[in-house]
Amino acid sequence: MTQRTTSLFRRASAILLLAGCAAAHADDAAPANEVRVGAYFVQYSTKAHDLSGPFTPDGINLRVGNVTTTYLTYVRRLDDNWGLELAGGIPPTAKTYGKGPATVGSVPFNGQEVATAKWFAPSLLLDYKFLDASSPLRPYVGIGFNYTRFYKLDSTPAGDAANGGPTRVRLSSSIGPAGTVGASWQITREFNVIAAFSLARVDSNYRSDTSGAIRTTSVRFNPRTEIVALGYSF
Amino acid sequence: MRSTIATGTAALLAAGLTACGGGSPGATINNSTTAGTLIESPPLRVASLNAADLTSQLTATSQGQQLVALAGTPTCGVDFHYFHYQTVGGKGESTTASGAIMAPTGGTGCSGARPILVYTHGTAVTKGYNIANITDSTNEAWQESAMIGAFFAAHGYIVVASNYAGYDSSPLPYHPYLNADQQSQDVINALKAARTALSDGLPSGDTDNGKLFITGYSQGGHVAMATHRAMEAAGMTVTAAAPMSGPYAMLAFGDAAIAYSSPGLGGTIYYPMIVNSYQQSYGNVYQATTDVFSSTYATGIDTLIPGQYTYTTLVTSGKLPQFAVFDVNTPGTGTEPSSGSPELDAILAQPSAASNPIGNLGFGDPYLFTNSLRIAYAEDALATPDGFIPSPTTLLPPTTTPALGIRADLQKNDLRGWTPKAPVMLCGGMNDPEVFYTINTLAMQALWAPQISAGLVNVVDVDPSTDGDPTKAGQLPTLVGTIAAGVYASEPTAGAAKISADVQTAVLSNAAFSGFFSAPGVPNSPQGVMALEVASVAAQATALYLGQGVTDPATLAADVGNGLVANYHFPLTQTACETAAQAYFAHF
Numbered sequence: 051m052t053q054r055t056t057s058l059f060r061r062a063s064a065i066l067l068l069a070g071c072a073a074a075h076a077d078d079a080a081p082a083n084e085v086r087v088g089a090y091f092v093q094y095s096t097k098a099h100d101l102s103g104p105f106t107p108d109g110i111n112l113r114v115g116n117v118t119t120t121y122l123t124y125v126r127r128l129d130d131n132w133g134l135e136l137a138g139g140i141p142p143t144a145k146t147y148g149k150g151p152a153t154v155g156s157v158p159f160n161g162q163e164v165a166t167a168k169w170f171a172p173s174l175l176l177d178y179k180f181l182d183a184s185s186p187l188r189p190y191v192g193i194g195f196n197y198t199r200f201y202k203l204d205s206t207p208a209g210d211a212a213n214g215g216p217t218r219v220r221l222s223s224s225i226g227p228a229g230t231v232g233a234s235w236q237i238t239r240e241f242n243v244i245a246a247f248s249l250a251r252v253d254s255n256y257r258s259d260t261s262g263a264i265r266t267t268s269v270r271f272n273p274r275t276e277i278v279a280l281g282y283s284f
Numbered sequence: 285m286r287s288t289i290a291t292g293t294a295a296l297l298a299a300g301l302t303a304c305g306g307g308s309p310g311a312t313i314n315n316s317t318t319a320g321t322l323i324e325s326p327p328l329r330v331a332s333l334n335a336a337d338l339t340s341q342l343t344a345t346s347q348g349q350q351l352v353a354l355a356g357t358p359t360c361g362v363d364f365h366y367f368h369y370q371t372v373g374g375k376g377e378s379t380t381a382s383g384a385i386m387a388p389t390g391g392t393g394c395s396g397a398r399p400i401l402v403y404t405h406g407t408a409v410t411k412g413y414n415i416a417n418i419t420d421s422t423n424e425a426w427q428e429s430a431m432i433g434a435f436f437a438a439h440g441y442i443v444v445a446s447n448y449a450g451y452d453s454s455p456l457p458y459h460p461y462l463n464a465d466q467q468s469q470d471v472i473n474a475l476k477a478a479r480t481a482l483s484d485g486l487p488s489g490d491t492d493n494g495k496l497f498i499t500g501y502s503q504g505g506h507v508a509m510a511t512h513r514a515m516e517a518a519g520m521t522v523t524a525a526a527p528m529s530g531p532y533a534m535l536a537f538g539d540a541a542i543a544y545s546s547p548g549l550g551g552t553i554y555y556p557m558i559v560n561s562y563q564q565s566y567g568n569v570y571q572a573t574t575d576v577f578s579s580t581y582a583t584g585i586d587t588l589i590p591g592q593y594t595y596t597t598l599v600t601s602g603k604l605p606q607f608a609v610f611d612v613n614t615p616g617t618g619t620e621p622s623s624g625s626p627e628l629d630a631i632l633a634q635p636s637a638a639s640n641p642i643g644n645l646g647f648g649d650p651y652l653f654t655n656s657l658r659i660a661y662a663e664d665a666l667a668t669p670d671g672f673i674p675s676p677t678t679l680l681p682p683t684t685t686p687a688l689g690i691r692a693d694l695q696k697n698d699l700r701g702w703t704p705k706a707p708v709m710l711c712g713g714m715n716d717p718e719v720f721y722t723i724n725t726l727a728m729q730a731l732w733a734p735q736i737s738a739g740l741v742n743v744v745d746v747d748p749s750t751d752g753d754p755t756k757a758g759q760l761p762t763l764v765g766t767i768a769a770g771v772y773a774s775e776p777t778a779g780a781a782k783i784s785a786d787v788q789t790a791v792l793s794n795a796a797f798s799g800f801f802s803a804p805g806v807p808n809s810p811q812g813v814m815a816l817e818v819a820s821v822a823a824q825a826t827a828l829y830l831g832q833g834v835t836d837p838a839t840l841a842a843d844v845g846n847g848l849v850a851n852y853h854f855p856l857t858q859t860a861c862e863t864a865a866q867a868y869f870a871h872f
Contacts, residue, residue, distance in 0.1 A: 105330045214328045215328050215329055
């Protein structure tokens, strides 16, 4: 974890401890809690070093396909401008595709779906809403950190073929900075709609094991997320 | 044994792997330490090439095109697998080793029940030798891997090739080089593990059809014959075998080199590997390395090969001499004291370049082996003479065990004295400067005369200049060098490229070689194949030396002749012998 990330983490934790007090002051102005449900459009801009390991030619790389999933978020209002957002979603199944030569040997590779994985990736963000609390349209920004844990990694038959046999894969968990910009439109006292764009930095170490042949690389996923959601305050 | 001085005759194979994989079950790991256990099943598939891609990648280079022309266009694809297995070391200790399974893929003749061909590789100096690593052209095994894949796996054989204990990932800290019992058991263990992989199921779906062929070159020729002997002794089925250019008559070979002053080319690599192997396995060669090695090289030589260094590095960095196996100051010459016996001094003397050019080259300073070793060795050779060296008597090793440790070890690993039940083709080149055909193959040929008469054993001398006639030995370098010089003398200003091409044409059309072709450039026999390669090397050498400024025809003749000698054992003879083995096995 970088020093900067650690600092952000500490700040966010401190704010969490203060959130109860702040909410007590906010009770009179507006509901303190908000849940959001919507759609999460995740685009990856994957950057990875070529895989290294035995029997691995140059130029072998990976690409992760975009996913859409359900967006679920809880926001704790701290005051008229500040809020604490725990953003997440139903863990999607991300598909990993081969990137590099068309074939490795005679085995198709580039563009082949070689693996699938699920990830659990909540972000904790400190949001700041601009304009007055009575304003129906309120832009906001948020900053915090993202935690990503990969699980249910499965090699596809194409992946096994390219790897040379049944393969186990590990992707290390990641903690990195996250940020969001968006706007909310208050429809009623309880309901609003939001549109937002989020970025996170997700760095992971890849390690595969095919019959003892260990291949590794480091991957930066750089998910860019577009969100459209309906919020309910209570 | 296999020369590390080579022009190359293999081809470019690329392949690869990777991607993401997942929580699906990986290979099953078998933790048994029983020899012959396959450690991971299924083994890693290093590369998978269909016939078209294999052909395309083989023919991407001129050397590869030549290989395909000789081996035939691949009719099958090949899955290259890398496997690990349990085996034993030279002292019977448990260890592991690795190897390759090359499984043919495709339609009829390439899948289903297929014959297994066990291939045993030649001398390698780098511990990282891995015949399964077809993806890495910098690996010392790559040419051999491509060659065997092209000649056999691409034509329907399931090739099983061990890297041998002590190489690649094997934790054994030494290699039991030319240890007949260990190496044959090691290969049998690899075969057992490969058969487990086949029965467990490989992606190719190939299965064992029960036919088993064994072949190997140089060191692998010895291993192939030892494996054949061990398998028949164990009651295992062998369909046919083709040992090639192997040092079968180990004691005779050693006596000729050490006692009778006839070291071979490459002896500075091969001989220390033998000494180290037998010292590790039997512990009776020396108390300290300085007992046998000169002080210049004694430190660290016991762990030098196989190791991290290539042949070129070993020589250029001064870790080993290039040629000087023995001290140029032999006993009783110069300031070197006599052995005390005029007879010994005489046989230990450096031969003249005219009478024995290869032997002559093996003497120099700094040198590898001490005169004290040579004296002790020669005394033992006179006391317990071999039946083939210095002159053929019984043709066999002595019936009593030599007193000197290294001679006793050579006798133990000498393959003379057994008779095969399955058909055998012995292949080699009469002028081999490294593993002497005139000792090793001719000794076996003489001993197996009844089997040759019965048609059980064939002997093939691929050298077109001798074609099995020992009386013509030694003429090839001069013959071809003279042809090259003649062409150059006839058109000295024509330019290196034209002279080189004309040399190639002149060699092929020479009466000594032209009878081995059914049409221009189309060989009708292994001798024709070697003639093609001889012409190619002569042309390349001509261009090289003219490019380096040689202007004297006599110098050019000598240089071209030396070029042939340097490339004779590998790749010239091996390539021709592989074509012979391929044709031979097709009969079964």
